[in-house]
Amino acid sequence: MSALTFTLKQPTDQRIDMSPLVCQKLQGLDVDAIAAIELQNGKSRRRVDELFYITGMNTQEIIIAYSNNKLDFIGKELDGGSISVQGDAGAYLGMQMKSGTINVSGDAGLYAGCEMKNGLLQIEGDAGDFLGGALPGNKQGMKGGTVLVKGNVGQRAGDHMRRGQILIEGNAGDYCGSRMLAGTIAVMGNTGRYLGYAMRRGTLLLWNQPQLSATFNDCGSHTLAFLPILFASFKSFNSRFADSGAAFNRVQRYGGDMAETGRGEVLVRI
Amino acid sequence: MLIKLTGGTVYDPASGIDGQQQDIFVQDGRIIDAPKDGRPVDREYDLRGKVVMSGAIDMHTHIGGGKGNIARTLLPEDHRMDPVQRTPITRSGNGHAMPSTYVAGYRYAEMGYTACFEPAVLPINARQAHMEMGDTPIVDKGGYVMLGSDDFLLRMMTANKDQKAINDYVAWTLNAAKGIGIKVVNAGGINAFKFNQRKLDLDEQNSHYAVTPRQILQTLARAVQELGITHPLHVHGCNLGVPGNLETTLNTIQGIDGLPMHLTHIQFHSYGKEGDFKFSSGAAQIAEAINQNKNITADVGQILFGQTVTASGDNMRQHANHRFASPNKWVCMDIECDAGCGVVPFKYKDQNFVNALQWAIGLEIFLLVEDPWRIFLTTDHPNGAPFTSYPHLIRLLMDRSFRNDMLATIHPEAQKMTTLASIEREYTLNEIAIMTRAGAARIIGLKDRGALSAGNWADITVYTENADRQTMFTKPDYVFKDGELVVKDGQVVKVTWGTTHIVKPDYDLSIEKDLKPYFDKYLTMKLGNFKISDDEISEDGRGSLTAHPLRGAA
Numbered sequence: 001m002s003a004l005t006f007t008l009k010q011p012t013d014q015r016i017d018m019s020p021l022v023c024q025k026l027q028g029l030d031v032d033a034i035a036a037i038e039l040q041n042g043k044s045r046r047r048v049d050e051l052f053y054i055t056g057m058n059t060q061e062i063i064i065a066y067s068n069n070k071l072d073f074i075g076k077e078l079d080g081g082s083i084s085v086q087g088d089a090g091a092y093l094g095m096q097m098k099s100g101t102i103n104v105s106g107d108a109g110l111y112a113g114c115e116m117k118n119g120l121l122q123i124e125g126d127a128g129d130f131l132g133g134a135l136p137g138n139k140q141g142m143k144g145g146t147v148l149v150k151g152n153v154g155q156r157a158g159d160h161m162r163r164g165q166i167l168i169e170g171n172a173g174d175y176c177g178s179r180m181l182a183g184t185i186a187v188m189g190n191t192g193r194y195l196g197y198a199m200r201r202g203t204l205l206l207w208n209q210p211q212l213s214a215t216f217n218d219c220g221s222h223t224l225a226f227l228p229i230l231f232a233s234f235k236s237f238n239s240r241f242a243d244s245g246a247a248f249n250r251v252q253r254y255g256g257d258m259a260e261t262g263r264g265e266v267l268v269r270i
Numbered sequence: 271m272l273i274k275l276t277g278g279t280v281y282d283p284a285s286g287i288d289g290q291q292q293d294i295f296v297q298d299g300r301i302i303d304a305p306k307d308g309r310p311v312d313r314e315y316d317l318r319g320k321v322v323m324s325g326a327i328d329m330h331t332h333i334g335g336g337k338g339n340i341a342r343t344l345l346p347e348d349h350r351m352d353p354v355q356r357t358p359i360t361r362s363g364n365g366h367a368m369p370s371t372y373v374a375g376y377r378y379a380e381m382g383y384t385a386c387f388e389p390a391v392l393p394i395n396a397r398q399a400h401m402e403m404g405d406t407p408i409v410d411k412g413g414y415v416m417l418g419s420d421d422f423l424l425r426m427m428t429a430n431k432d433q434k435a436i437n438d439y440v441a442w443t444l445n446a447a448k449g450i451g452i453k454v455v456n457a458g459g460i461n462a463f464k465f466n467q468r469k470l471d472l473d474e475q476n477s478h479y480a481v482t483p484r485q486i487l488q489t490l491a492r493a494v495q496e497l498g499i500t501h502p503l504h505v506h507g508c509n510l511g512v513p514g515n516l517e518t519t520l521n522t523i524q525g526i527d528g529l530p531m532h533l534t535h536i537q538f539h540s541y542g543k544e545g546d547f548k549f550s551s552g553a554a555q556i557a558e559a560i561n562q563n564k565n566i567t568a569d570v571g572q573i574l575f576g577q578t579v580t581a582s583g584d585n586m587r588q589h590a591n592h593r594f595a596s597p598n599k600w601v602c603m604d605i606e607c608d609a610g611c612g613v614v615p616f617k618y619k620d621q622n623f624v625n626a627l628q629w630a631i632g633l634e635i636f637l638l639v640e641d642p643w644r645i646f647l648t649t650d651h652p653n654g655a656p657f658t659s660y661p662h663l664i665r666l667l668m669d670r671s672f673r674n675d676m677l678a679t680i681h682p683e684a685q686k687m688t689t690l691a692s693i694e695r696e697y698t699l700n701e702i703a704i705m706t707r708a709g710a711a712r713i714i715g716l717k718d719r720g721a722l723s724a725g726n727w728a729d730i731t732v733y734t735e736n737a738d739r740q741t742m743f744t745k746p747d748y749v750f751k752d753g754e755l756v757v758k759d760g761q762v763v764k765v766t767w768g769t770t771h772i773v774k775p776d777y778d779l780s781i782e783k784d785l786k787p788y789f790d791k792y793l794t795m796k797l798g799n800f801k802i803s804d805d806e807i808s809e810d811g812r813g814s815l816t817a818h819p820l821r822g823a824a
Binding site: 135136139 | 344350598
């Protein structure tokens with residue numbers, strides 16, 4: 001059975017709410033029923049077949065072709081199955097997803113992986129601000145699963161993050177790991193200002209020396225036995241994180257943010 | 271236009287009508303006697319089999335003022351879960367615990383309410399409160415102006431100024447802030463909090479001003495009495511939520527020396543400290559005290575289970591309770607160097623012993639206070655529960671078996687600590703009409719509202735009789751506001767704008783001689799800007815002011 005493919009007919013002026021088009025909601029629906037689903041498009045509601053050409057049958061394997069950054073809420077609350085986005089994704093990609101995989105060939109907008117619970121979210125390009133963060137006002141961001149970004153990410157990556165891991169091959173913007181409760185963020189490139197701002201617990205694993213606030217204390221250099229185990233867990237990813245050359249076990253350790261409970265750590269490769 | 275409401279079963283306690291079938295005629299916004307000249311009726315509604323009451327009045331609900339916006343800012347998730355779309359006649363907004371102003375107005379009207387009173391208008395923030403109420407459609411509104419923790423009053427009391435001077439200050443503030451009553455919140459406590467006091471008993475001195483809450487209450491209650499303001503001093507007592515505060519409340523009742531006093535959200539002030547958990551119901555003693563002291567009125571501030579947010583001027587008590595915040599975030603702040611506020615989100619849980627007993631205590635008070643003219647139906651919206659839960663509360667009061675079914679589901683230890691199961695009383699429709707209409711209008715001092723006799727404004731709510739009182743009160747068939755049909759089948763069909771109710775007691779203008787230098791030196795705005803002009807209420811073309819007579823002047 002071929003993948004269920006939504007090919008965007010033409011770019012829209014207004015944003016499209018894609019949250020109805022997730023595997024578990026489409027399961028058991030025939031093409032006519034899927035075509036008749038109405039999507040919010042700006043102020044109006046439009047049928048799926050007005051906006052997309054629909055081909056294929058397999059609702060557990062969805063492809064969104066010619067996608068662009070106006071397509072919001074792709075894979076919202078996804079619970080099993082896979083969604084492959086060919087092109088860019090809008091805001092709230094994979095928001096609150098529970099399981100399954102999402103792959104984006106281009107860039108993702110704001111709040112990708114926001115409050116995600118489990119599964120794998122892979123972005124080949126860049127991601128916007130609040131990657132794996134919490135919705136405004138909420139106290140917990142990403143709670144599990146893996147977010148893998150091959151490009152750069154915006155500000156506030158992992159804001160209020162609670163559990164899970166965010167792997168970034170490129171650079172991270174300012175306030176990376178802000179208000180983090182727990183979990184792991186690994187950044188191969190550079191990080192911006194205010195790294196780990198008000199983080200309580202959790203780990204920031206860095207390849208390059210960051211600019212740290214005064215509320216982080218140098219705890220000396222360490223050889224950490226858990227790091228090889230952590231790197232071994234990355235082996236299955238299609239990523240530079242899986243390269244055997246990427247692994248290390250010797251780090252400089254900084255504790256903070258002392259302006260909070262201060263049980264977080266920043267580990268920098270040496 | 272002459273409107274005839276035909277054959278409804280009318281409950282109009284203000285006129286002593288308890289469930290009689292009769293016709294009501296409305297012309298030019300007011301109820302009139304049956305016309306004798308044979309004029310044709312322009313519009314007739316057949317209300318046979320329906321229950322007709324005047325529009326309900328919420329005498330204590332936080333719908334305006336700075337703390338509402340703080341709560342909205344603090345809890346975007348609460349709004350996110352309840353989005354309200356625009357329709358051709360209504361505007362979009364958000365609902366739940368602290369709804370947007372427009373949605374608050376629509377939802378009140380859709381429940382049959384036609385007037386709401388904001389009980390904590392900080393004088394220095396009154397403009398904000400009036401603007402929010404000005405954006406609250408359909409319902410009438412008004413506010414109680416908050417005094418008692420303001421430095422100017424405390425300075426006057428420390429300086430032993432005579433009652434006349436204080437009366438002038440109270441009347442001046444009431445005129446400047448455009449209120450209909452005077453409210454005291456934790457008398458002097460908000461101020462004492464700023465001098466690092468974390469509790470203040472009725473006879474404990476403010477460490478800076480050496481004034482006690484009892485003195486403040488007596489002084490202000492006397493001012494309200496001497497100025498002839500109909501609404502008694504509206505008192506949020508000391509020690510809110512503290513186990514054992516029952517004694518404080520009883521002392522407050524005794525200490526007011528027979529002056530009229532309204533004790534608000536009294537449920538939060540009726541706690542004993544007996545039992546294994548050192549927390550027990552004081553409802554019986556409080557109800558007894560209310561029954562004995564005819565000068566006392568109260569609204570309950572019932573809690574109902576679920577997520578809400580507590581927003582109060584009482585920063586002292588809110589700060590003490592901040593660790594119970596759920597979700598875990600809260601705000602306590604000073605307001606313009608002259609008042610304070612605390613906003614703490616709360617989730618009341620039926621399986622939490624304290625919450626469950628609070629629920630039972632509120633209901634006990636409702637059922638044990640004998641005179642429905644002196645007890646009012648409130649949840650202290652949003653502090654005990656959002657106002658949208660009123661129909662559920664009415665069912666709890668009117669339906670004993672439903673009440674006992676609910677009681678059986680709460681925390682078992684709380685069930686053992688309450689006498690609720692043994693209370694047989696069920697409220698009648700007439701008593702509900704007293705509590706939510708006639709009594710409320712009387713206690714606030716509203717002329718021409720809360721009654722269905724000729725001459726009153728035609729605020730009328732029509733329900734379909736239903737044994738399930740929650741369903742009945744959730745969705746009225748018709749709601750008329752000033753004679754216009756605004757809600758049909760529980761949906762807004764026309765958006766009108768209610769008036770703002772105020773009183774204008776006289777005062778000696780020379781008070782401004784003392785106030786002006788005080789404003790210049792200490793406050794964030796000048797005296798001239800502090801005073802709200804009539805135009806500010808009405809210049810948008812939809813607001814208006816209605817001044818009510820003082821006692822003895824009617």
